[in-house]
Amino acid sequence: MLMSSSVFKTDGLKPGDLARDFKLKNVDDKFVALRDYKNAKGFIVIFSCNHCPYVKAYESRMEALNKLFAPKGYPVIAINSNDVSRYPEDSFENMQRNAKQKGFTFPYLFDETQEIAHFYGALKTPHVYVLEKRGDDLVVKYVGAIDDNTQDAEKVEKRYVEDAVNALLTGKTVKIQETKAIGCGIKWKESADK
Amino acid sequence: MRVIAIAVFLWLGTLFPVAGQTIQTVSFDQLERVWKETTGSKVQVINFWATWCRPCLLELPHFREAISEFEDKDVQFLFVSLDFENNLSKAEQALKARGFTGKHFLLTGDPNTWIDKIDPDWQGDIPYTLIIRKDGSYVKAPYVFESTEQLVKLIRQHVN
Numbered sequence: 001m002l003m004s005s006s007v008f009k010t011d012g013l014k015p016g017d018l019a020r021d022f023k024l025k026n027v028d029d030k031f032v033a034l035r036d037y038k039n040a041k042g043f044i045v046i047f048s049c050n051h052c053p054y055v056k057a058y059e060s061r062m063e064a065l066n067k068l069f070a071p072k073g074y075p076v077i078a079i080n081s082n083d084v085s086r087y088p089e090d091s092f093e094n095m096q097r098n099a100k101q102k103g104f105t106f107p108y109l110f111d112e113t114q115e116i117a118h119f120y121g122a123l124k125t126p127h128v129y130v131l132e133k134r135g136d137d138l139v140v141k142y143v144g145a146i147d148d149n150t151q152d153a154e155k156v157e158k159r160y161v162e163d164a165v166n167a168l169l170t171g172k173t174v175k176i177q178e179t180k181a182i183g184c185g186i187k188w189k190e191s192a193d194k
Numbered sequence: 195m196r197v198i199a200i201a202v203f204l205w206l207g208t209l210f211p212v213a214g215q216t217i218q219t220v221s222f223d224q225l226e227r228v229w230k231e232t233t234g235s236k237v238q239v240i241n242f243w244a245t246w247c248r249p250c251l252l253e254l255p256h257f258r259e260a261i262s263e264f265e266d267k268d269v270q271f272l273f274v275s276l277d278f279e280n281n282l283s284k285a286e287q288a289l290k291a292r293g294f295t296g297k298h299f300l301l302t303g304d305p306n307t308w309i310d311k312i313d314p315d316w317q318g319d320i321p322y323t324l325i326i327r328k329d330g331s332y333v334k335a336p337y338v339f340e341s342t343e344q345l346v347k348l349i350r351q352h353v354n
Contacts, residue, residue, distance in 0.1 A: 053246050053278065123317055148304035151278045158304070179306045184246065185319050 012121015012143075015177040019045075019131050019138040022116045024079065024109035025092070027099040032107045034077070034131075034138065041073030042132040042141070042168060044161060047122040047186065048078045048108070050098045051089040054183035055125050057150050059102050062126070065146075065161060066106040074130075074165050076106040081117035082125070082187040090187070117186055127181035130164045130174075141168055144179030216286050217298045219279060222308035225301055229272060229326060236268040237353050238326040242301075244276045245288045249338045250321040254292050256342040263346050267353055268328070275300045276320060327352045 013019055023033040034043055044065055048055050066076035082090040092110050099108045111117055120129055130142035142164035147156045160179055167174045220228070229238050241257055243250035261271050275285045275298065282300055289298060301308075309318050313334055316322060323335040325348070333352055339345040 057278070123319065145306060148306060151280070180309055180318050182305045182318055 012123070013119075013129060013140045015140050015143060015174070017140045019129060019140050020119055021138065022109075022111070024111055024116065026107045026109055027092075027096045027104075032077070032109055037075065039073065040075060040133065042130065042165075043138070044069060044074055044076045044165065045120070045129040045131060046076060046078045046146075047081060047117055047120070047125055047127040047129075049080045049082045049087075049090045049125045049184075049187075050094045051082075051087055052125045052184035054150055058126050058146055059104075061146060061153060062106070063102070063104060065165075066104075068162070069165050070106070072165075072169055074169070078104070078106055078108045079111050079116060080108065080125075081111040081114045081122065083114070083189045084112075085189070087187050114186075114189060122181075122186055124181040124183035124185060126183050127186075128161050130161060130168070132168055141174050142177055144181050150182060216289060216294075216296070217275060217282055217300050219282065219300045219302055221303050222301060222311065225274065225299055226311070228299070232270050233326055233330050234328055236270045237328055237349070238270045238272060238324075239349060240272045240274060240324045240326070242274050242276055242320045242322040242324075244320060245281060245284050246277070247320050251288065253321055253339045253345075254288075254294075256339050256345045258293055259342040260345050260349060263342075264349065264353070269349060269353060273298045276305075325349065325352055328354070 021034045026032045084091045131138040132141045148158040149156045164174045277285045325333040
């Protein structure tokens with residue numbers, strides 16, 4: 001059955017919810033978990049993939065976010081959860097190729113079972129969850145789009161993720177905590193339970 | 195001589211209408227004005243699609259057939275592409291290849307400024323179809339149409 005992702009509209013983490021850690025394979029074949037980042041203050045988790053034109057439009061901006069915020073304690077963590085059998089372009093080998101070609105300095109992890117995308121309630125690529133560490137907890141502080149202009153980085157006016165992380169870094173409230181993620185639907189495996 | 199040349203040129207122009215763009219780039223406000231113009235006199239079927247959306251392309255032929263089905267009825271079909279602006283010609287080709295004619299739209303602007311105006315429950319995923327009845331009420335169809343019958347049946351329910 002062809003499905004639109006509106007089935008998931010009421011699930012998914014919202015600002016204030018607790019996120020969960022994971023341990024997923026990175027493009028360098030090593031496994032990465034959020035708890036590995038002892039000194040991080042939080043994370044910019046971005047559900048992503050190789051094929052989606054929306055992601056392609058944002059890749060350099062994702063890299064820029066990592067360069068800007070990783071040194072400040074908020075690294076970008078990209079995760080590909082797409083069903084490779086339907087979208088071979090999103091295979092692990094292609095993730096490695098893509099990461100190498102684009103020179104990603106952030107981890108690009110393979111969520112093969114789609115478990116993490118399901119838990120977070122990710123619907124699209126790109127779909128961002130900004131998490132703040134609070135003790136052992138990971139608190140969701142922002143969910144949604146990266147900024148307000150997919151097509152033209154020069155014409156961006158609202159930098160949703162940048163503003164959220166800057167607020168967290170300066171102890172201020174995040175003004176816009178949630179937007180709708182704009183992009184291609186995450187490609188779910190057909191046998192997935194909804 | 196030049197006058198005659200111009201006259202001939204203009205006359206030829208009437209025989210071969212310039213293939214202008216079939217897709218008009220619009221902001222949400224402009225698009226809303228288009229459908230508000232016809233609310234009341236016709237039922238409107240508004241379909242949001244894009245060339246990168248496979249299910250969208252698969253259901254477009256059902257819409258093409260539905261257009262014929264409702265030709266002499268008070269139904270207006272509006273197709274709104276969410277492609278990137280620089281892919282406008284790609285979108286035009288996709289429509290042409292599927293036998294669509296007439297005016298189409300490509301919607302620009304931050305989707306977070308207009309999605310909720312159409313449907314607060316909509317996450318922006320496509321295809322998405324909205325039917326606006328003559329009384330102005332909205333009927334949401336946030337799913338793929340698997341057959342022409344399924345689409346025609348739904349539209350018929352709201353045409354009176």
